[in-house]
Every structure is written in structure tokens, then in C-alpha cells.
Amino acid sequence: MRIFDIPNPELDNTRKMFRDLESDLRHTKIDLGIGIYRDENGDAPVFGAIKKAEKILFQTEISKSYKTPSGNLSYCNNILDLVLGQSVLKDRHGKIGVIQIPGAGSGLRIAGELIKSSTKNRCISVPDPTWRQQPFMFQKSGLSIKKYVYYDTKNNFLDFEGMLTDLNKLESGDALLLHGCCHNPTGADLSVDQWEEVAHVCSKIGLLPFIDLVYQGLGKGIEEDVEGIRRLVSIVPEVILTVSSSKTFGVYRDRCGLMAVITDVERVKASSLETMLSEIARELYFHPPDHAASVINILLEDVNLKKEWSLELNTMQKRIVSLRDKFANALQEKQNSDYFSFLNTQSGMFSLLPISNESILSLRHNNGVYLMPDGRINIASLPEIKIEYLSKIISELPEFN
Ligand SMILES: Cc1ncc(COP(=O)(O)O)c(C=O)c1O
Numbered sequence: 001m002r003i004f005d006i007p008n009p010e011l012d013n014t015r016k017m018f019r020d021l022e023s024d025l026r027h028t029k030i031d032l033g034i035g036i037y038r039d040e041n042g043d044a045p046v047f048g049a050i051k052k053a054e055k056i057l058f059q060t061e062i063s064k065s066y067k068t069p070s071g072n073l074s075y076c077n078n079i080l081d082l083v084l085g086q087s088v089l090k091d092r093h094g095k096i097g098v099i100q101i102p103g104a105g106s107g108l109r110i111a112g113e114l115i116k117s118s119t120k121n122r123c124i125s126v127p128d129p130t131w132r133q134q135p136f137m138f139q140k141s142g143l144s145i146k147k148y149v150y151y152d153t154k155n156n157f158l159d160f161e162g163m164l165t166d167l168n169k170l171e172s173g174d175a176l177l178l179h180g181c182c183h184n185p186t187g188a189d190l191s192v193d194q195w196e197e198v199a200h201v202c203s204k205i206g207l208l209p210f211i212d213l214v215y216q217g218l219g220k221g222i223e224e225d226v227e228g229i230r231r232l233v234s235i236v237p238e239v240i241l242t243v244s245s246s247k248t249f250g251v252y253r254d255r256c257g258l259m260a261v262i263t264d265v266e267r268v269k270a271s272s273l274e275t276m277l278s279e280i281a282r283e284l285y286f287h288p289p290d291h292a293a294s295v296i297n298i299l300l301e302d303v304n305l306k307k308e309w310s311l312e313l314n315t316m317q318k319r320i321v322s323l324r325d326k327f328a329n330a331l332q333e334k335q336n337s338d339y340f341s342f343l344n345t346q347s348g349m350f351s352l353l354p355i356s357n358e359s360i361l362s363l364r365h366n367n368g369v370y371l372m373p374d375g376r377i378n379i380a381s382l383p384e385i386k387i388e389y390l391s392k393i394i395s396e397l398p399e400f401n
Contacts, residue, residue, distance in 0.1 A: 013373035014132070014372065014373055016373075017033055017364070017370060017372065017373055018033065018034075020364060020370070021033065021370050024368055024370075026368045028368055029368035029369070029370065030368065030369050030370065030381075030382070030383070030386055030390070031370050031381060032369065032370055032371050032377045032378045032379075032381050032382060033370045033371060033372050033376075033378065034378065034381070035184070035247070035349060035350070035378055036247070036252060036378075036380075036381065037218070037247065037250070037316055037320075037349065037380045037381070038380065038381045038383075039319075040383055040384060040385075041383075042381075042383060044250070044252075045250075046250060047249060047250045047309060047312050047313075048308060048312060049299055049305045049306075049308040049309035049312060050249060050250060050251065050295060050296075050299065050309070052299075052305055052308070053295045053296070053298040053299040053302070053305055054295050056298050056302075057291075057294050057295055057298055061294070064290075066287060067287060067290055068278065068287070069099070069278040069279075069281045069282045069286060069287055069288075070099040070100065070274055070277070070278040070281075071099055071100025071101070071287070071288040071290065071293060072100045072290055072293035072294060072297060073098070073099075073100070073274075074297050074301075075100055075256075075258070075293040075294070075296055075297040075300075076098040076099065076100050076258045076260075077098075078296070078297060078300040078301065079243055079245070079258050079296075079300075080096065080098060080258070080260065082216070082222070082226075082300070083180075083213060083216065083226050083229065083241070083243055084096075084226075084229070084230060084233060085226070085230055087230070087234075088230050088233050088234060091234065092233070092262055092263075092264065094269065094270050095262065095263050095264055095265070095268065095270060095273075096260055096261070096262050096263075096270055096273070097260065097261045097270050097271070097272065097273020097274040097275075097276065097277055098258055098259065098260040098261075098270075098273075098274060098277070099258065099259055099274060099277045099278050099281060099288075100256070100257070100258050100288050100293050101242070101256075101257050101258060101259045101281065101288055102255035102256065102257070102285065102288045102289055103244055103245075103246055103255045103256060103257045104212055104213070104214050104242045104243065104244035104246070104257045105133060105137075105244075106255075106257070106284070106285070106288075107212070107242030107244075107257055107258075107259045108133065108134055108137035108138065108212070108242070109137045109140065109141060109284060110242075110259050110277065110280050110281060110284065111138075111175075111210050111240055111242060111259070112124075112137055112138045112140070112141025112142070112143055113141050113280045113283075113284070114240065114261070114276075114277070114280060115138075115141070115143055115175045115208070115210070115240075116141050116142050116143055117280075119173050119174075119175060119208060120173055121171060121173040121174050121175075122142065122143055122144060123143060123144045123145070123146060123171075123173075123174050123175065124138050124143050124144075124145060124146070124174070124175040124176070124177055124210065125145075125146040125147065125148050125166075125167070125170055125174055125175070125176050125177065125207075126138070126145060126146070126147055126148070126177045127147070127148060127150035127151070127163075127177065127178075127179070127183070128147040128148060128149060128150055128151070129150070129151060129153070129185060129186065129352070129374065130150070130177065130179075130184070130185075131179075131184040131185060132374075134177060134212065138177075143175075146170070146174070147166075148163055148166035148167055148170075148176075149162030149163055149165070149166050150162075150163055150183075150186070150188075151183075151186045151188055151352070153352065153354060154354065156342035156352075156354060157188065157342065158186075158188040158189070158190070160190070160194055163198075164197065164198075164201065167198065167201045167202075167205075167207070168201060168205070170205055170207055171205070172205055172206035172207070173206060173207075173208070174205075174207055174208070175207070175208045175209075175210050175240070176202065176207045176208065176209050176210065177210050177212065178190075178198070178209055178210070178211050178212070178232075179211075179212055179213075179214075180211050180212060180213025180214065180215070180216065180225070180226065180228075180229055180241075180243075181213065181215055181216060181219045181220075181225040181226070181228070181229075181347065181348065182214070182215035182218055182219040182225070182347050182348020182349060182350070183347075183348075183350075184214070184215075184348075184349075184350055184376075185350050185351075185352050185372065185374060185375075185376035186346065186350065186351065186352045187346030187347050187348050187349075187350045187351040187352075188345075188346050188347075189219065189228075189346075189347050189348075190228055191228070192227045192228050192231055194228075195227075195228030195229070195231045195232050196231050196232070196235065198232065199231065199232040199234075199235035199236050200235065202232075202235075202236045203235060203236055203237070208238055208239075208240065209232060209236055209239050209240070210239075210240040210241075210242075211229055211232070211239065211240070211241045211242070212242050213226070213229065213241065213242065213243045213244065214243075214244040214246065214247060214248075215247055215248070215348045215349065216243070216248050217248050217310075217313040217314075217316075217317060218247060218248070218313070218316060218317050218320060218347075218348050218349060218380070219317070219347035219348045220317075220347060221314070221317060222310060222313065222314075225347075229241070233262060237263065237264045238261075238262065238263050238264070239261075239262045240259075240260070240261055240262075241259070241260045241261075241262065242257060242258065242259050242260075243257055243258050243260075244256075244257040245257055245292060245293075245296055247349075248313065249292070249296050249299075249309070251292040251295070251296070254289065254291050254292035254295075255288070255289055255292065256288075256289070256291075256292035256293050256296065259277055261273045261276070261277060316380070319380075320348065320349065320379060320380050323379050323380070323382055323384065323387070324343050324344055324346070324351075324379055325344055326384065326387050327340075327343055327379060327382065327387050327390070327391065328340045328341060328342075328343040328344045330387050330388060330390075330391035331343070331391045331394060331395060333391075334391055334392060334395035335395050335400060339400075343379070348380075349378050349379060349380040349381075350376050350377065350378060350379070351376070351377055351379060352374065352375050352376055352377075353371065353375045353376075353377050353394070354375065354399065355371075355375050355394075355397060355399055356398075356399060357373070359397045359398070359399060360373060360375060362397070363393065363394075363397075367393050369390065369393065
């Protein structure tokens with residue numbers, strides 16, 4: 001008998017999609033599945049400002065000895081400044097515990113463990129729909145999961161009334177997952193006033209918001225994308241926050257982000273909150289990798305590099321807006337209707353196309369066009385020269401005729 005004599009594991013639909021994509025040898029195939037930003041040539045290049053900061057790190061790094069499970073705290077403070085801004089940081093001075101983590105994906109598990117160990121309900125409510133990895137990680141942490149109405153998938157809009165109705169049914173002590181901006185998979189975001197309304201519901205019922213922020217700068221802009229978060233944090237006493245640097249700094253594979261717990265309790269110290277978080281990290285993976293955190297820290301502390309990075313990010317954001325516009329126009333022209341105008345009102349990389357499984361598979365097999373199995377399309381990976389072709393084959397699908 002052998003211990004590892006295991007059967008072939010059954011792949012889920014997402015992994016099947018990536019397997020099909022990899023084995024598809026057509027050079028015309030279009031990958032609109034994976035969540036990365038690509039330029040017109042289909043490349044996901046390293047930011048120029050990151051390359052320069054890496055050069056500085058290469059010349060100045062004198063040791064690769066261990067840090068601690070809390071990781072690079074200077075990086076964390078610079079990112080918190082970028083996300084929360086000076087006013088919130090001043091207001092919550094000494095009441096924010098933070099650690100660096102290997103990306104927001106890992107943050108989901110840390111948050112799951114934290115919610116399990118510190119709330120009596122051990123429950124989190126997630127938007128319907130949401131990025132599948134989120135409930136998967138929460139469930140693996142032992143949380144029970146509720147869903148709240150978020151998006152009308154038939155009519156392609158944010159169903160805020162439905163959301164408020166469901167939030168008002170939650171119980172004191174429940175955690176509430178909110179996407180910081182550029183909701184994955186719908187691209188439909190709350191307005192700043194809607195963030196404020198959600199904040200008041202959280203305060204009234206006693207909900208614990210957990211904000212997962214991954215796409216700062218790719219929706220409306222670096223400041224605009226976090227306005228809602230700042231408004232919520234100025235109202236709700238306790239908040240959990242994860243921030244990813246994968247997309248905002250293009251360091252996907254280097255694995256870097258942060259996790260923060262924000263409170264207003266007078267006697268609690270930031271260092272105690274940090275220890276609480278780093279103890280969970282120690283149980284799960286011990287120490288985070290340092291490379292991307294050190295590089296981003298160098299970049300954010302250098303006025304010129306920071307400016308160069310923000311210009312690069314702005315260029316990407318503008319290109320996504322322009323691709324959305326061109327794609328929506330091309331589809332509307334073919335359809336002779338304004339049905340696809342929702343693509344223009346949504347933000348960031350993703351939108352959800354209201355198409356059937358059969359059509360998703362037909363696009364994949366007949367046309368070499370890869371969407372996620374739920375119909376999510378990554379507009380930030382769409383080459384402009386393919387828009388005409390893509391809108392033609394989409395408008396010929398049975399659901400649009
Ligand atoms: C909503 C959301 N959370 C978390 C992540 C994971 O990000 P990271 O690369 O930092 O692990 C993603 C990435 O696609 C995401 O869309």
C-alpha cells in the first residue's frame with residue numbers, strides 16, 4: 001500500500017478553463033479570464049517605477065536575514081497612508097494594527113481565522129455574486145456564510161435596495177464582506193453616499209465590515225477608488241481591511257499586501273492588534289516574502305518614483321475606461337440598442353456578461369475566446385484590435401437575438 005496512491009482530482013470549472021486555455025494552440029486565442037492587466041501587445045510588463053526601485057534595492061540591500069511574521073511595517077504604513085489618508089489615520093492614531101501579508105488572497109484566510117476566533121457568530125455575509133475564492137477561504141477557516149443581494153444579473157445593475165434589505169436582516173456580530181472598489185466579478189461599485197448608508201447600517205446593527213481592496217487606481221483613480229472606504233471607516237468603530245499590491249503595483253507573483261484591524265477602543269494599543277494578527281500569520285505561513293514590500297516601500301518614499309508610478313497607473317486606468325467605451329459602443333452598434341451601456345458605468349477590469357454556460361463554452365471551443373465560467377470578462381486584457389471581432393461573435397450568440 002502507498003500513501004500517495006491517489007486518484008486524479010476532479011478539476012472545478014475555473015481550473016478546467018485554465019487547462020483548456022493552456023492546451024489551446026491557436027495563436028488567435030484571447031485570454032479574458034485571468035485577472036491581470038495587459039497592454040495592447042498582450043504583455044503584462046513590470047512598471048517602469050518598480051524596475052527602478054528594484055535597481056535601488058539591488059544596490060542597497062545588505063542582508064536577507066529574517067524579518068518577523070509582521071513583515072515590512074514601513075511598507076504597511078505607506079500603503080495605509082495611500083488607502084486611508086491622513087485624516088482617518090489621525091483620527092484612529094494608535095488604534096490600527098497592521099501586518100504585511102503575501103497578498104490579499106492570503107488575507108482572506110487570515111481574516112477568516114480572525115473572525116472565527118474573535119466573534120461569537122463565526123459568520124460572514126458575502127455579496128451575491130462575489131469572487132469564488134472568498135467564500136472558499138472563509139469556509140475553509142470554519143465560518144458559516146450568508147449571501148446578500150448585490151447585483152441584478154438579468155438587468156446588469158447594482159441592486160442597492162436589495163442589498164440594504166438583506167443587510168438589515170443580519171445579526172449583531174456578523175462580519176460583512178465589502179469589495180473596496182472594482183467589484184469582482186461585476187465591476188459594479190457603491191457610490192460614496194451608498195458606502196455611507198452601508199456604514200450606518202453596520203453601526204446600527206453592530207456588523208463588522210471586512211473590506212477587500214485589490215484594484216485601487218484601476219477604477220476611477222487612486223484617490224477616487226478609496227473615498228467610500230474612508231467614509232465608512234470614519235463612521236464604523238471597528239473594521240478589518242486587506243490591501244493587495246498585486247495589481248496596483250503589478251507585482252502579482254511577488255505576493256505582497258497588508259492586513260489591518262482598525263478599532264476605536266481607548267485601552268487597545270496598535271501593537272497589541274499587530275501581535276494578534278502576526279500570531280495568526282505565524283500559524284498559517286510563518287513569515288511573508290519581503291522583496292515586493294521593500295521595492296514598493298522604496299518607490300513610495302521617493303517623490304519622483306511615486307509620481308512615475310502614479311502616472312503609469314493612471315495610463316492603465318484610462319486605457320481600461322477607453323476599452324470599456326469602445327467595447328460597449330461596438331456591441332451597441334451591432335445590437336442596435338443601448339443594452340450594453342452597463343459596460344460603461346462599471347469600473348475596473350471586470351464585468352459580468354449575461355450569457356449561458358453553452359455560450360461560454362461555444363466562445364471557448366469555436367472562437368478561442370476564454371471567459372471565466374461565470375461569464376466574467378477581463379476588459380483590461382482585451383486588445384483593442386480584437387474589439388470588433390469579439391463584439392460580432394458576442395452579438396451573434398442566441399441570448400442576444
Ligand atoms: C476581490 C479579490 N480579493 C483578493 C484577490 C487576491 O489578490 P492577491 O493577488 O493580492 O492575492 C483578488 C485577486 O484577483 C481579488 O479579485
